[in-house]
Amino acid sequence: MSIVTPHVRKHLSADALFHLVRSGFASLPDHRLDDTEISLTDALMSAFAMFSLKAPSLLAFDKERAEGNVHTIYGIVRVPCDTHMRTILDPVSPKGLRPVFTSVFRQLQRGKALEPMTFLDGHYLLALDGTEYFSSKTIHCASCLHRVHRNGSITYAHQMLGAAIIHPDQRAVIPLMPEPIVNRDGTEKNDCERNAAKRFVAKLRQEHPHLQFIVTEDSLSANAPHIETLHAHGLHYILGVKEGDHAYLFQQVQGAEHAGRVISYERHDRAAGVVHRFRFVNDVPLNAANTGVRVNFIEYWEIGQAKVQHFSWVTDLRVNTRNVYHLMRGGRARWKIENETFNTLKNQGYNFEHNYGHGEQHLSVVFATIMILAFLVDQAQQLCCALFQAVWAKLGSKRMLWERMRALFYDYDFASMRQLFEALLYGFKKSSPLVTLDSS
Numbered sequence: 102m103s104i105v106t107p108h109v110r111k112h113l114s115a116d117a118l119f120h121l122v123r124s125g126f127a128s129l130p131d132h133r134l135d136d137t138e139i140s141l142t143d144a145l146m147s148a149f150a151m152f153s154l155k156a157p158s159l160l161a162f163d164k165e166r167a168e169g170n171v172h173t174i175y176g177i178v179r180v181p182c183d184t185h186m187r188t189i190l191d192p193v194s195p196k197g198l199r200p201v202f203t204s205v206f207r208q209l210q211r212g213k214a215l216e217p218m219t220f221l222d223g224h225y226l227l228a229l230d231g232t233e234y235f236s237s238k239t240i241h242c243a244s245c246l247h248r249v250h251r252n253g254s255i256t257y258a259h260q261m262l263g264a265a266i267i268h269p270d271q272r273a274v275i276p277l278m279p280e281p282i283v284n285r286d287g288t289e290k291n292d293c294e295r296n297a298a299k300r301f302v303a304k305l306r307q308e309h310p311h312l313q314f315i316v317t318e319d320s321l322s323a324n325a326p327h328i329e330t331l332h333a334h335g336l337h338y339i340l341g342v343k344e345g346d347h348a349y350l351f352q353q354v355q356g357a358e359h360a361g362r363v364i365s366y367e368r369h370d371r372a373a374g375v376v377h378r379f380r381f382v383n384d385v386p387l388n389a390a391n392t393g394v395r396v397n398f399i400e401y402w403e404i405g406q407a408k409v410q411h412f413s414w415v416t417d418l419r420v421n422t423r424n425v426y427h428l429m430r431g432g433r434a435r436w437k438i439e440n441e442t443f444n445t446l447k448n449q450g451y452n453f454e455h456n457y458g459h460g461e462q463h464l465s466v467v468f469a470t471i472m473i474l475a476f477l478v479d480q481a482q483q484l485c486c487a488l489f490q491a492v493w494a495k496l497g498s499k500r501m502l503w504e505r506m507r508a509l510f511y512d513y514d515f516a517s518m519r520q521l522f523e524a525l526l527y528g529f530k531k532s533s534p535l536v537t538l539d540s541s
């Protein structure tokens with residue numbers, strides 16, 4: 102019987118991407134004057150390996166680390182103990198990690214891995230959303246947000262603006278470097294999602310001046326200043342709107358309806374027993390204060406046998422009966438930033454909300470950012486590595502996949518992650534353990 106090995110695209114394999122991440126880390130400046138026994142690269146790569154292996158805590162990683170595989174697979178010379186890792190990583194500026202995200206992204210572009218993510222006329226759908234991943238009454242650092250309660254007590258928190266390229270037909274998402282929402286210079290003034298979005302968009306454009314994006318966000322973002330920011334950076338948008346928050350807009354649509362300007366459209370999906378009902382109108386003002394900001398409006402009902410779901414959006418893309426169904430799918434795909442991204446990070450082995458260590462300066466942000474980097478590398482495998490897909494299908498769930506991967510990693514020596522995945526897929530002959538005797 103011959104075995105057909107699933108096709109692996111060499112430059113996009115886990116091993117190639119680990120190598121790329123490691124060389125990215127190696128270009129970060131190490132400002133430490135003393136104690137350079139363990140390099141900054143090794144400390145960063147150890148954190149990456151911890152998230153890549155989905156080790157449940159720093160301690161578990163520290164106790165179980167298998168020096169052999171950590172060296173061959175992740176290229177780490179020396180793994181710091183947990184306390185040491187925290188000390189080395191706390192002063193690292195999170196923005197130094199951005200080029201590492203970019204180099205993985207460029208590799209995906211070169212390997213044409215992003216082609217299946219194209220949504221409309223060469224544009225990618227980019228979902229943005231804020232999330233909180235840490236809060237505490239006692240643990241805090243210089244970059245924590247402060248929520249002061251009426252009784253004077255304070256809750257400390259960490260939030261970030263997450264961003265991912267999504268596609269309605271793809272389960273994989275491609276996360277970009279998130280924008281931390283943090284206190285600047287230990288001031289009392291809190292940063293906020295809106296400011297983070299402004300910074301994010303400016304950096305996105307700096308980094309990818311020619312990529313075409315359609316940004317999709319929830320209704321909090323459907324405000325005139327944000328739309329103007331998107332417009333100024335050449336970004337298209339599909340943003341959620343709600344009648345309660347956008348009363349003026351809905352009145353304008355009602356007016357347009359009376360004037361006969363609103364178009365109704367229906368599509369029947371008999372196989373699924375669903376009716377897709379739309380009404381849309383182009384060129385209406387978003388609100389009374391900014392009548393210069395004009396948008397195209399889509400309202401949509403998904404009418405199933407048991408329930409009706411209702412959504413509405415505004416977009417700068419001109420709506421017609423040919424594209425309204427596709428635009429609706431783009432607007433609805435926004436949930437992937439919550440579900441396929443944040444929920445995966447929180448509940449599918451990455452422990453996004455677990456406190457791996459808080460630090461006094463940046464540690465909490467550094468850990469969260471490196472976790473998303475590990476998630477990016479995993480998603481790249483999910484999107485384009487047939488070997489990864491085959492192992493996932495065989496084991497039936499990600500949870501099982503990470504569990505089996507970790508067990509093998511700690512118990513056997515492998516030359517590469519590819520060899521480990523092949524062992525998971527085809528099985529392997531187990532040998533008796535070679536017991537090391539203590540001769541002292």
Ligand SMILES: [Zn+2]
Binds near residue numbers: 244258465
């Ligand atoms: Zn903090």
